Amino acid sequence: xxxxxxxxxxxxxxxxxxxxxxxxxxxxxxxxxxxxxxxxxxxxxxxxxxxxxxxxxxxxxxxxxxxxxxxxxxxxxxxxxxxxxxxxxxxxxxxxxxxxxxxxxxxxxxxxxxxx
Amino acid sequence: xxxxxxxxxxxxxxxxxxxxxxxxxxxxxxxxxxxxxxxxxxxxxxxxxxxxxxxxxxxxxxxxxxxxxxxxxxxxxxxxxxxxxxxxxxxxxxxxxxxxxxxxxxxxxxx
Numbered sequence: 001x002x003x004x005x006x007x008x009x010x011x012x013x014x015x016x017x018x019x020x021x022x023x024x025x026x027x028x029x030x031x032x033x034x035x036x037x038x039x040x041x042x043x044x045x046x047x048x049x050x051x052x053x054x055x056x057x058x059x060x061x062x063x064x065x066x067x068x069x070x071x072x073x074x075x076x077x078x079x080x081x082x083x084x085x086x087x088x089x090x091x092x093x094x095x096x097x098x099x100x101x102x103x104x105x106x107x108x109x110x111x112x113x114x115x116x
Numbered sequence: 117x118x119x120x121x122x123x124x125x126x127x128x129x130x131x132x133x134x135x136x137x138x139x140x141x142x143x144x145x146x147x148x149x150x151x152x153x154x155x156x157x158x159x160x161x162x163x164x165x166x167x168x169x170x171x172x173x174x175x176x177x178x179x180x181x182x183x184x185x186x187x188x189x190x191x192x193x194x195x196x197x198x199x200x201x202x203x204x205x206x207x208x209x210x211x212x213x214x215x216x217x218x219x220x221x222x223x224x225x226x227x
Contacts, residue, residue: 031212031213033214035217040125040219041219042204042217042218042219042220043159043204043217044217045214045216048213048214050212050213058214090158090159092159094213096213097212097213101146101147101166101208102147102149102208102212102213102214102215103213104149104161104164105159105161105206105215106161107158107159107160108158109157109158110158
């Protein structure tokens with residue numbers, strides 16, 4: 001039982017390049033999330049998904065796209081990377097819950113992205 | 117919109133000392149979660165508080181939910197080097213499953 005895994009662990013991109021970050025979970029969770037973490041900013045939600053085939057925008061979605069073709073996978077894409085997207089990216093998943101009492105979120109180990 | 121503030125942003129503690137970090141919300145909360153992130157690691161769930169005035173303990177960590185359910189605190193007794201990391205509070209938003217995280221309190225422990 002690996003929990004939440006992310007690939008790659010680290011990546012360097014040049015401005016304008018594209019890439020896809022992969023998140024996989026083996027806990028049969030319905031909900032999945034992508035966050036970015038910058039110093040002093042905490043965790044900011046980029047996009048999330050409440051089930052296979054569904055995605056929605058979070059707090060900072062601009063410059064990113066996502067897809068959830070399979071329940072266990074959640075992909076984050078950067079079509080044209082910018083230096084402002086240098087950050088640590090975390091994927092998380094959680095079970096189904098109501099609005100008032102969200103389930104615990106389980107995080108992956110993170111992807112460190114540097115855009116030059 | 118809802119605002120979540122954590123105080124202090126940074127805490128430097130001598131090993132063996134106690135300290136408290138706070139999480140304040142602009143709105144009344146149904147519950148609050150706390151997470152810990154070790155340096156270079158990922159956030160890990162610690163606890164969830166649901167009831168007004170609720171107090172929960174995990175060894176040397178004591179979590180409290182305010183009576184008005186608008187704030188919470190984490191108190192660490194006899195700090196150890198293993199307590200190093202950033203502690204985040206997280207609160208529900210108006211959408212299913214989503215959490216809003218505070219900016220965190222970064223804790224540094226001096227031996």
